[in-house]
Amino acid sequence: MAIKYPLLLKIGIPVIIVIFILLHVIKKKTKYKGGVRAANTAFARKLPEYKRYKDIQMFLRIGMEFCIFTAIISTLVLLARPVKTETVSNGTKKRDIYLNLDVSYSICYLNSDLVDALKDVVKGLDGDRFGITIYNTSTVLYVPMTDDYDFILKKLEDLKTYFEMQKEYMDLVYGDDYLTDEDWDKIYALKDELEYYDAGTLINNYSKGSSLIGEGLASCLYSFPHLDDESRTRIIIMSTDNAQEEMKKPLVELEEAAQLCKKNDVTVFGIFPNEEVFNLTNDYNYGTLQSEMKQAVESTGGAFYKQSDSLPVKDIVKSIQSQKVMEVNEITITKVVDQPMVPAIILLLSIITLIIMGAVILI
Numbered sequence: 001m002a003i004k005y006p007l008l009l010k011i012g013i014p015v016i017i018v019i020f021i022l023l024h025v026i027k028k029k030t031k032y033k034g035g036v037r038a039a040n041t042a043f044a045r046k047l048p049e050y051k052r053y054k055d056i057q058m059f060l061r062i063g064m065e066f067c068i069f070t071a072i073i074s075t076l077v078l079l080a081r082p083v084k085t086e087t088v089s090n091g092t093k094k095r096d097i098y099l100n101l102d103v104s105y106s107i108c109y110l111n112s113d114l115v116d117a118l119k120d121v122v123k124g125l126d127g128d129r130f131g132i133t134i135y136n137t138s139t140v141l142y143v144p145m146t147d148d149y150d151f152i153l154k155k156l157e158d159l160k161t162y163f164e165m166q167k168e169y170m171d172l173v174y175g176d177d178y179l180t181d182e183d184w185d186k187i188y189a190l191k192d193e194l195e196y197y198d199a200g201t202l203i204n205n206y207s208k209g210s211s212l213i214g215e216g217l218a219s220c221l222y223s224f225p226h227l228d229d230e231s232r233t234r235i236i237i238m239s240t241d242n243a244q245e246e247m248k249k250p251l252v253e254l255e256e257a258a259q260l261c262k263k264n265d266v267t268v269f270g271i272f273p274n275e276e277v278f279n280l281t282n283d284y285n286y287g288t289l290q291s292e293m294k295q296a297v298e299s300t301g302g303a304f305y306k307q308s309d310s311l312p313v314k315d316i317v318k319s320i321q322s323q324k325v326m327e328v329n330e331i332t333i334t335k336v337v338d339q340p341m342v343p344a345i346i347l348l349l350s351i352i353t354l355i356i357m358g359a360v361i362l363i
Contacts, residue, residue, distance in 0.1 A: 102240035108166035135216030
């Protein structure tokens with residue numbers, strides 16, 4: 001522990017000691033004046049009760065003087081500000097992570113597992129910032145970049161509900177079972193609930209199309225605050241089946257968006273759905289879509305993962321966490337922290353003891 005203003009102690013303590021010595025010297029030289037004099041007190045002074053009372057009074061007075069002295073010294077130490085210099089090393093304080101979700105119904109099974117797996121990741125964050133964007137035709141900044149982990153967990157729970165409803169809808173509409181009136185009622189009820197989540201992601205859907213992957217990734221990229229700040233490590237975790245259904249040429253294609261990410265030092269990790277739950281028509285080639293996405297994300301320095309029975313989403317998320325690209329240079333901060341506890345406790349105890357001793361003397 002160090003003292004921020006040591007000169008205050010160097011001057012203050014000697015002055016206080018000198019004052020205490022002078023007070024005692026003056027007290028001894030001061031003659032008794034006033035009051036009623038009593039004769040023949042020698043006998044009373046020899047009584048055991050008198051001696052005991054005198055010793056107690058002497059002890060209390062010395063104790064009170066000591067408490068006053070320690071209280072003044074403690075106050076002086078507090079004014080001089082005891083401090084401690086700490087060197088804090090932290091390698092995670094400058095990492096920003098965005099979850100970028102294609103919320104078209106074709107990958108609801110992948111998205112449901114992904115938000116589940118990310119809950120544990122968010123719970124383990126300490127200093128990192130996290131955000132979520134969702135897109136289909138248009139992009140919604142669902143959770144701006146924040147370190148409010150309770151809020152993020154709540155929004156992940158909401159997304160889990162959204163994807164569970166998507167799954168239920170897909171199972172009913174594209175299932176093999178004959179649809180009853182009850183099933184249709186359920187479908188209509190689900191559509192009403194899903195519209196709440198879908199609304200912001202389907203702007204101009206009839207004229208632009210859906211699953212505009214490049215625009216979704218580029219929008220997520222430019223959602224990072226202070227993108228020109230090179231001291232931050234930025235990561236996008238993107239889930240999509242890469243099955244774009246554009247009505248006209250998008251503003252940004254996936255390859256272009258990936259190059260923009262690379263240019264801005266943003267690393268993209270791609271998660272592709274299992275072929276068994278690939279809910280698309282034969283117009284799309286699973287292998288081609290997979291290859292295109294793999295090439296795009298790897299061009300940013302990231303990695304491509306395909307969901308499978310041998311590599312479930314939970315393991316994919318763990319693998320992303322272990323990637324070296326997610327590590328940041330160690331940040332060392334030297335800070336000065338006030339340490340008032342010890343002198344403050346001594347001051348408090350001195351005052352309390354002084355009050356108790358004074359009360360005993362008066363009794």
